Amino acid sequence: MLCMKAAVVQLLFLSSSIAVANSSPIRPKSIHRDIISCIPRGGENGVELKRRRRIRFARIHKQIWYGARKLIGRAVENAVRQEYDDEILQEDHAFDELDTIIFDNDDTTTISSLNQSASGDDIFTTTKPPREAASRKGWKRRSLRAWIRKIEHKFLSPETARAINTIQKILAAFPDYGVVDLFGLYSPKEVVLSILALSRLQHVIATRNKTEDDEDNKKNETTIDKHIIEELAYYSIFANVAYGWKGAAFCGRIPFGNNNRALLTRTGIEQDDILMTKWHSKTNRPAFFLIRDKERNTIVLSIRGTLSPRDVLTDLCASCENFLVEDSPEALPAEEDPIITDSESSLGDIDDSITSSDWGQIQFSRAHSGMVEAARGVARMTAKIISDELQMDPNLSLVIVGHSLGGGVAAVLATMWKQRFANRVRSIGFGNPCVFPLAITSSCDNIVSVTGEGDPFACFSLGHIADLTKALSKLCSDDGFRDEIMQHTGTNSWLKPEEISEEDYVWCLNAMTFLRKQMNSEILVPPGVIYVMSGSLFDFPTDESESSVKRHKIRTVDPTVFDEMRISPRMFDVSRHVPARYETVLQRIAASA
Known part of the structure; x- marks a missing residue:
């Protein structure tokens, strides 16, 4: 009986200590009630008493274990947070004073004097910021970066992680490559109207040039070996x-x-x-x-x-x-x-x-x-x-x-x-x-x-995208020039460039020359000697007759043909890029040669 009372007193003392040390979800009254319920009562046999004691003590052990684990977790979190504060977080907090100056004082001399007074790493050796601010400054951003790095190391190969990093740098450096953020600078209406005007201008010039090139090729036709x-x-x-x-x-x-x-x-x-x-x-x-x-x-x-x-x-x-x-x-x-x-x-x-x-x-x-x-x-x-x-x-x-x-x-x-x-x-x-x-x-x-x-x-390269956005940016900023393009290409005549007058066509050439002066990015083109297949390249005839074979043609072109990205309804038609179509058309051209 004395041993039983001693155990009860120890458990009461342990539960009280835990409750005092930490305001955890442990309920001391419930623990006392469970302990008291373990004291033998009259009229109970030994088997029932042992079973009830075993259940009650198991519940007590579980609550004590949960409380101790929460205490340990909080202690570790505070220790890590304190170490992180001392080593890293003051760097993030060092910009708080600069942000206050920028938003509260528009005087640029104050900022310049601050830059002159702070040399080297002096800005990072200031007095330690308040603990609450240091522990919360940018923690979401750091946590996200840490999880991204962990996922990269676990699921991605070094080559894949390096490629993703390169792509991120390219996207971040878009302005350095000459890419203009059209929708960030202009309204969607202006961007759409500029795209329409540029597509009309390109269509008129390309169609006229193709007609002239076809006539020249018939006069000076060179047969490929x-x-x-x-x-x-x-x-x-x-x-x-x-x-x-x-x-x-x-x-x-x-x-x-x-x-x-x-x-x-x-x-x-x-x-x-x-x-x-x-x-x-x-x-x-x-x-x-x-x-x-x-x-x-x-x-x-x-x-x-x-x-x-x-x-x-x-x-x-x-x-x-x-x-x-x-x-x-x-x-x-x-x-x-x-x-x-x-x-x-x-x-x-x-x-x-x-x-x-x-x-x-x-x-x-x-x-x-x-x-x-x-x-x-x-x-x-x-x-x-x-x-x-x-x-x-x-x-x-x-x-x-x-x-x-x-x-x-x-x-x-x-x-x-x-x-x-x-x-x-x-x-x-x-x-x-x-x-x-x-x-x-x-x-x-x-x-x-x-x-x-x-x-x-x-x-389609990074330089082509940059040049296209530059031309569209010029049209967005100059709505008068854009309206002139729409007038000279006509409401319906842009679909039939051969019906445009010679005067309008010359004006379109001058307008395109002006826009091309804005396009000065480094563009990439297909390499070497370039052969272009034309005709019914992707409309496969159902029969294999000689007449259907002759509809396919192949010719050499200059690399400057690919120095500009044309806007058209099928400019992203990937079906023209399927490898089987190249093989089929080349086989037909070879059969007719």
Whole structure:
């Protein structure tokens, strides 16, 4: 009996201490009531008494445990908050005084004197702010950043996290690239009217120019060599096969077997001719396959276009970057990347830039940042195999093919290896996006780009967007100029530019020349020698007669054709970019050649 009373007294003391130490949700009265209920009562047998004691004491232990855990949690939170206050939070709070000066006093001399009096890190060594302000200053923002970093480290690869960081920097630096925030500066009505006026102006000039070009082409028609057309049609199959069975299913073909089987079936090569395959892409490392083509005595490296979200991240790294043109196999091992210093990466026009080093003469070029990184990733995995194959057979040559993103990466690789595999490497891209700056692309004589008329990605780069927003901003700010464009293009005549008078057409040319003076951003265009397919490019005839085949045409164009983004109802028609359509049209052109 004495032991029972001693236990009751200890429990009462423990519960009272917890209640005094912390105003937690523990209810002392309920604990006392539970303890008292455990005292034996008359008329109860031993089994019932033990069961009731066991239930009551279990409830007491649970409440004590919850209270102790809450106490420990609060103590740890206070300790972490105190440590965080001492090390970091005073930096955030240091700007409170500056904010007060800005909002309470418009005198700029006060701010300038403050800047002159505070030198170096003096602003961060001021008196410690109040604890309440320091503990709450920016805690939501810091917590969000911490969770984002934790998710990146846990679920994203380093390449993906780096690509996302690059895209965030590009979006934050949009004004530095020349992109104008139209809807932030002007009303939606002004923006819509400006878009309509610019689209009318572009439509009138483009239609007139196309009519004149067609007449000139009939007078001075140059026939493309049949061998070139057959080669383009032949390698379009390899570029299409890089999409694997998924691409075949998307294009309407019924896939049988895995990716390797689709490769063997469509290209007609043997199993021993497959040197390397990577069917799953990563960020900045697209899928590809490397084979030996005995029919044409070539090594074919086919790089897949955009098919996965990781490929989209590579596309969105749309800024320009300088890269190294390798001068010999010994200059840069296949397993290493070129190391470019900050001074080298900040080069501007580097078409003919030559830098001296221990390697001798080193040349730099410039291209789409995401595609440059992707080319480096593919080069690390394939350069050694390609070098060995070319050394064993001097008659072999390297052909790098691809569609869309794959064509852009192939063009960068062909430029990187232009000196390393001298006169033995060339690139053929189908539906090539904007890869090189306009000043560089004409010097890429070992690159061929095939694009379809109206392909939206042939004139879609960060520079194109900046130039378009600049022209629209000029029209939004000058409503009189905008109204004149609407008058000279007419209410309905803009749909039929041939009905516009010669005087109005000359005025439209002068107006477009004035707007183009506002467009001074660095634009990217498809690289190398550019072939454009026109005619019924995407309207597939149902019959295979000779007349329907002749409706497709192919011609060479100047890169300046793609220096401007045209506004039209089908400017984002992605169906014109499907790889199967390139292959089908090229096969028909080759059959009629």
